[in-house]
């Protein structure tokens with residue numbers, strides 16, 4: 392796999408140079424994170440600059456679309472209003488300045504207020520999710536038609552929470568949610584880990600409840616279960632079990648998700664995770680209490696082409712990328728055998 396950095400419009404030249412030094416060769420992929428405040432008329436000129444920069448390099452690029460304009464589209468449709476494409480049009484026009492093939496990473500999953508979602512029963516929630524998925528697929532066709540033929544949209548799966556855990560993602564989590572959509576995907580290892588962890592803490596709670604009722608648990612087992620059991624039930628996650636007649640297969644383990652998604656995957660986001668909340672995602676690889684078995688993940692992904700180190704806060708602190716790269720180089724050298 393080729394490993395690359397996540398950069399932004401301000402730091403990309405510097406990060407490219409630093410990453411090349413740390414990697415020992417020029418990176419062959421990188422991802423530009425575009426934020427809301429980048430969506431101004433200056434974006435065209437900035438993209439021209441990036442195109443110049445890329446010209447003498449052999450680097451695959453992706454651009455991460457900000458989530459808010461996408462979410463706003465779905466929201467206005469839900470309210471039966473006409474959506475405003477202005478912000479996204481700025482991005483799409485500017486992307487035409489990038490002459491090589493590029494990916495556009497989109498998080499189409501719908502973000503809602505946690506309190507509003509929690510007030511719904513599971514049936515209402517499933518209905519809402521169906522409506523949102525319908526709107527989202529229509530929107531995606533509209534958006535696709537506004538892009539040039541050099542741009543491939545990649546969909547990314549959503550984690551459990553958003554914002555400061557006061558917002559939640561209610562669609563686009565398990566792989567099964569993407570099955571009938573004509574787009575390839577970005578697999579975000581950290582997001583998958585959060586989703587899988589939710590159902591694992593859930594299983595522990597289920598087991599605890601069962602064993603208390605059955606009164607047949609060994610003492611030590613009961614203690615282990617008690618210690619680990621901080622299980623919570625979240626209705627937007629529990630809804631998945633109802634929608635798919637039980638836990639969707641992809642959420643059994645990170646490994647299972649990746650195996651099932653093999654042919655649909657074009658790009659990876661790599662970072663660590665150690666729980667289910669916002670603060671547990673996007674961590675420096677090698678994080679304490681990590682819920683990701685990197686050795687087994689690397690075996691599954693090493694022959695894929697591209698993975699970028701998407702560590703939260705890396706736009707201000709390059710060392711987060713540097714530390715993650717160092718961890719992978721030492722612990723999982725086989726990840727780099729394709730690198731040349």
Ligand SMILES: [Zn+2]
Nearest residue numbers: 547579660701
């Ligand atoms: Zn990601």
